[in-house]
Amino acid sequence: MSDVRVPLLDLRPQYAGLREEIAEAIQGVLDSQQFVLGPEVEALEAEVAAYSGAAHGVGCASGSDALLLPLMALGVGPGDQVVVPTYTFFSTAGSVYRLGAEPVFADIEPRTYNATPETLARAAERCTRLKAIMPVHLYGQAADVDGIAALGASLGVPVYEDAAQAIGAEDARGRRVGGAGQTACFSFFPTKNLGSFGEGGMVTTDDPDLARELRQLRVHGMEPKYYHAKVGLNARLHALQAAVLRVKLRHLEPWQEARRRNASHYDELFRNAGARTSAVPLAEGGLPLRVPAIPEEPVRHVFNQYVVRVPAERRDALRAHLTEHRIGSEIYYPVPLHLQECFRELGGKPGDLPESEAAARETLALPIFPELEKRQREHVAATIVDFLS
């Protein structure tokens, strides 16, 4: 057996190249003894907003808070409904539910795994008190921002984008996510393309009044000090995380390009072995492997995840085979949100959102982190092709 090991994600090589720069940034915060919000956070807000093409950035404690705060600003509460994709990380829907409102789930399309204007519209038709639409740019690929904005406008509700996995992704018009819509949420969880040394998040928006309100809500709705016109929460970003993120942001573009190069290399290896893209259903034959369609420019997929698809009855065996060959993988996500136990009272049933349910049975995420070596990519591809052939 090959002695190549391929973890799903290894953050150590990235850190090794940044040790000194990061130590210096952290030392600066320690010397200032300013740990919460403050100049490092403000500088990061300006830099992430500029990177994303937005006017304002509001740093907060996590990506989950960056989803929650705009909903709180809008006054979403009991009886209200917000449309979200069912095939996403939990917090997209959790942010709605914890405000007492109802997440109404939309299906995805199988080529990109994103919800579309059509699937979101179908979910919106089931709503009587729709307050917002929250599309997700899944795996690092922009959803149809224009089509979804038009849907929001026609229904008279805002669109709050979940861009937690997609910092730096560009849409069909070449615009960065976070710069085109009403708000976008970013996460700085360590596994994201721009990861902190713990937790962190940001909301971007072009609306100065909304930005002010979000800043107020992240400190218990306080403005001025100890006067509270609204009930918010403690959702502040730490200065140490901001200092680390500012260093990493300066290196983000080469990492994005490395992820894209890794994806192109996998694409070549898998397609040469007979795999087809996710645009072609598994039922149409060929090697029983579907790889992400690499979008044409100006679309920029930043591959937070590289997710392939195999027949449901072979997926878990493939995963075990990879583990045996020291290759990390993960299932994002095994249970669509409309079938989660905690949402049972909402009445979701198997069969309701078939594309998401099929994706949950058939997808597998492979190692894609920027520092992945050529021989590691070759080992991953060869091991998978060998198993499926």
Ligand SMILES: *Cc1c(COP(=O)(O)O)cnc(C)c1O
């Ligand atoms: C990571 C993630 C979040 C939440 O971000 P945290 O920083 O972990 O709170 C929200 N939505 C999606 C799609 C994510 O991948």
